[in-house]
Amino acid sequence: MRMASWRGTVVLCFQWVVHALCREVVVPSGPLYRVAGFPLSIPCAVTGYEGPRTQDFEWYLYKDDSQGRQMGVISTRDQGFPYAPFQMRVRSGEVRVERDSGDKVQLVFQRLRMEDQGRYECYTPSTDSKYQGNYSASVTVKVIPDTLLISSPRSLIGQPVPEGAELKLTCSSAVQSKEHTHLSVTFGVRGSGSSTETGTQRDIIAIDKELAVRPGRGDSYQKRYDNGEITLVKSVGDGGMDVYTMTMSAVIPGDSGPYFCEASQWILDPDGVWQKIAQRSLEVGNLTVQPLANSLKVASTPQGEVTVQLGSPLTLTCEVSGLAAGGRSGLLVRWMRTGTVTGGGTEEEVAQYRPDGVVSWRKDSSRGGGGSMEKEAEGRYSLRLFSAHPADSGVYRCAVSVFAGKPIPGPSTAATVTQSSEGVTVNLKTKEVKVLAVAQMPRGPLLKRGDTVTLLCNVSVITTGPAQVEVQWLHKTVVPVQEGVDKDSVEEKVEVLASLSHDGLSRLHSNNSSEVSVDRVSPGTYRLRMFSAQSEDQGLFVCQAEVWGQDPQGVWYNTGAKAQSGNVRVYLYARAADLLLIPLVVGVSSALFVGVVIIATVTCCFMKRLARQRTPK
Known part of the structure; x- marks a missing residue:
């Protein structure tokens, strides 16, 4: 049977x-x-x-x-x-x-x-x-017979490579069979991350038995493949061998480990299922990825402290090392300055060089074209101020943000690592400037509401070379404090009323009820006028003067020298017409009251008499 x-x-x-x-x-x-x-x-x-x-x-x-x-x-x-x-x-x-x-x-x-x-x-x-x-x-x-061949140059020699470096591995394979078989090639790494365990392996990318490119399992390899960061290309090689090239545009610390190339021969069985009938694996070397936080170095020159003459050029250089060769990582290089040479104050950005090569300056650091920021060579960036001013003094640091493997990162891409250089202290040798400001009100009749109020600010400057003065008028008023506090408590409110810049441009800063003008009536004398002044224009007035100097290149700069005058009180009396209005109002009110009383009395008496006449006898 x-x-x-x-x-x-x-x-x-x-x-x-x-x-x-x-x-x-x-x-x-x-x-x-x-x-x-x-x-x-x-x-x-x-x-x-x-x-x-x-x-x-x-x-x-x-x-x-x-x-x-x-x-x-x-x-x-x-x-x-x-x-x-x-x-x-x-x-x-x-x-x-x-x-x-x-x-x-x-x-x-x-x-x-x-x-x-x-x-x-x-x-x-x-x-x-x-x-x-x-x-x-x-x-x-x-x-x-077994005809599966595989070979690969051992390109990984164990030397640590910095994070963000490009990794390129090649593997050659071929099979000669009278039967219709397919060949798949896989690149992978053994162990988990930086582990040296060989019991596990992670497939990075493969050309499978159906000749399709497949990234390894897991979000990491799939996402990097979708972003074009991992590729696998097949090309024709020598001796009938096909060459498979895997490229990782930027390695990360988790890519460390021993790498292998695996070739498999497949055949389609009569039941329609693909079967692996031969396989060979070849070690291609061990990869050690050094994190950028450990390898990146940022240094600025000159080091320590530098003194610059007023109006002289200032050049600072930023050196970046420890990056992968080839420029596969984008760099954002910023020059930061702390406003005082003692290191105190707020740190602010002076200029930046973006990964796409665009340079931007802080608004008040553009200096009318008086500076530049350039990439002199790979990893070398310079900041140049053509004419140093007192405002340029302070402590400078070069801050570098690296985007590993992303030459042009997106606006929301987080930096892989950010590191700053040691501070460079920049001192400016400036000329001595002395300034004095005195505010006064010209003698004249008593000021009344609706009159024009005139205030003068006399400024004297002692210095060498050309100088100009910028004048600000400050208005001080007394206002009650917030509710819930002692009702007798008051506080002083100070606001900038108007200003006249060093180049003669007037600016009105306050929503004053009266029309205001500022001008210079003579060298050293500056005038503030308030037309049709009202009660809210009363208070204390102060003038503040700042001295501007001119450097050898003819550029005006703020010397930092300033002076503030004493207080000038402005009080407005009532007008004569307003004084006449008071008795008029009082008289009209009194007359109206007397008239009402008289009319009421007469009317009352008349009605009583009329009532008695009508009473029957």
Whole structure:
């Protein structure tokens, strides 16, 4: 019955389907093409049986030149079952049966040999009460020679590379087979991150058996592949070998570890499932990625302290080292300044050089074209002030933000690391400037509401060279404090009313109720006029003077010298018309009151008299 045809068994099964189960043994459709020297696994399952759930299996081999003679390979119930060619291989475990369950097993060849080619039959000894169904099934195995080749130059030599460096690995592979097989190539790293464990491996990117590029599993490799940071390209090489090149545009510390290249040969079995029939792996070297936080160095020159003559040029240089070669990382270079040479005060940005090459200056640092910021060479940036002014003194630092692997980062991209240089103290030798400001109100009649108020500010400057004065007029008023505080408490409010710049430009800063003008009436004398002054224009007035000097290049700059005058009180009296209005209002009110009283009295008396006349006698 073991040799009976499958078709006859099916007919017999259908005849007994109502009365009994029908045993069926199943193996894959053939032929199966496998490569010598690599594993072979043939599954076999039995269904529709009676008896115990754990079934026995016996495997036979019918070689092509055996003329139908069978050769026992292995049995699950008889240790003496294998024929002589298989006895040693079965004892060593090279040929074995692995159970998936009680009624499903696999015949496994650890290393297939050319002489293992033939038809393999899976037989299940009967445990049924009646002998019905098919008790065996067979599949043909074709053994093809191993032609899989792989090679790779060992480009990783163990030297640490900085974070953000480009990694490029190549691997060559080829296979020559008469059968239609496909080749896949995978690049990966063993261990987890910087771990040296070899028990795990991470596939980075591959060209799979269907010739599609596939990134490794996990968000990291998928995202980097989608962003174009990891690529794999196939090209034609020498000697019939195809060359596979993996490129990582910027490595990160987590990329550290031993790298490998793996080539696999695949074939499509008759059941439509792809099977890996050969595989070779090759170590390409160990990668150690040094974090930028450890390798980046930022230095500025000159170092320590530098003194510059007023109007002389000032040049500061920023040196950036520890970056990966090739310029694959974007740099944002900023010059920062603390406003005093003692290191106190607020740090502010002077200028910046963006990764896209655009230079921007702080608004009051543009200096009318009196400075520049340039990239002199890779990793070397200079800040030049063509004519140094007193406002340029302070402590300068170069701050560098690195975007590893992103030459032109997006506006929301976070920097990989930011580092600053030591401070450079810049002192300016300036000429001595003395300034004095005196505010006064010209003598004249008493000021009344609606009059024009005139205030003068006399400024005297002692210095060498050209000088100009910028004058500000300050208005001080007394206002009550916030609610909830002592009602008798008041505070002084100071606001800039108007100013006259050193180049003669007047500015009005306050929403004053009166019209205001400022001008210079003579050298050293500056005038403030308030037309049609009102009550809210009263208070204390102060003038403040700042001296501007001129450098050798003719550029005006603020010397920092300033002076403030004493207070001048402005009080407005009432006008004569306003004084006449008071008795007029009082008189009208009094007359109206007297008239009402008289009318009321007369009316009351008249009504009483009229009532008495009408009373009957």
